[in-house]
Amino acid sequence: MPVCQLNLFPGETTVIWVSIDVPSEQTPGQYEGEIIISASKAEAESTNQSLSKLEKHQLYRELRDCLDTVEPLEGKPLEEVVERVKSATSSLRRVLLSPLFSDFFSDNGPIDMMEEDAISSLSIRLKISLTVWDFVLPATPSVPTVIGISDTVIEDRFGVEHGSNEWFELLDQHFKWLLQYRISPYFCRWGNGMRVLTYTSPWPADHPKSDEYFSDPRLAAYAVPNGPIVPCGDTAKDYLRREVEILRTKKHWRKAYFYLWDEFRVKYPPVCSWESGTWSLLFLIS
Known part of the structure; x- marks a missing residue:
């Protein structure tokens, strides 16, 4: 099985989807295996490991102030000594609790390095x-x-522009992912009055990718767009006519369908007409 890595912060959870592809020639039977999930502590970020010159100077000043506070204690009154020690302790605690030393402390105090490695x-x-x-x-x-x-x-979701190279690539990835599960996908773009532009291939019918899509035996049906998917200067009628003329010559034409409206209501029965050797259906939509 492949090895993958997930980055999680303490307290975070995630969902893992495991898919197992079984070759068609696999011998029938019961198979058992294991999935191993290992937790490993990531290396500290470089920003935490190295300090800038300004941060080094600030750390130096704080440590130096601690020494200046506690060194001249000889002959001082007890009350002043106590106050100086408290001040130095506060400064040292502030330094130790800085992000530079965060790897060595937890909520319950210092971490034993051997114990941390084991966890x-x-x-x-x-x-x-x-x-x-x-x-x-x-x-x-x-x-x-x-x-x-x-x-x-x-x-x-992915921040891509319609018709860009990244857009075509993402649609191709979605198509292939669904097709491996014998699901025939189509893409859609909504219009007015529940009208919808549907298409299975974002490329024109004469593009090699479209023929690759439609000829795949796993694809049971494909949607023919009733207009340009990416603006190309053609009217919807001219674009549809050219698409149909090309696709009708292909063996996969029997898979084609049109999807023009979503959840439309037919007010009257359809009217059939015969023109130039073609049956037409006229729907009156309410």
Whole structure:
């Protein structure tokens, strides 16, 4: 299994998602293993290990003031000696509690270095059990399952600009991640009146990446956009016509579908019309 590292501060928790990919040729049976979680104390930051010239001078002045406070004590009254010792003690405590020495103290006092090393190298072993059954899931799901991802959410979360190289890369990562679980993703961008621009590939139909997406046997269905995904100067009608003309020549055309509105209501039954050898459906939306 791969090795990964998580950085956590004291008191923090996190969730770990473990996925186990089983090869199709794996022999059926029961498999057991372990996941080892080890805690290791990170090295102190360089900012804590080295001091600037100003910080060194400040530390020097505080230590020097302590000496100046306690050295001339001979012949002084007891009350003055006590006050000088209290002042020096306060200054020394302030120095010792500074971030420079934070690695050597805890809430309960000084840490024994041997004890700290033992705690920081603690390992937990989690036993896992995996059953491999004697069947193989088909490459193409028998029931097409699709899931929509808002491209604006991706843009906001990762801080990328629509149509940028980083944007295409992120959509590609989301597509591949879902496809490995036999889920056919589509991306969407909302418009007015619950109208939605949906597309499975952010690239035009004549782009090699689109053909790679649509030809993948794990993809059960793909959404054909009804307009440009990235502004290109074409009208929605011209863009859609060109996309359909290209995709209709492909073997994967049977996977195509259109998704134009979300949760629309049909007020009247659809009206069918025949024009130039093509059936058309007219919906009256309320």
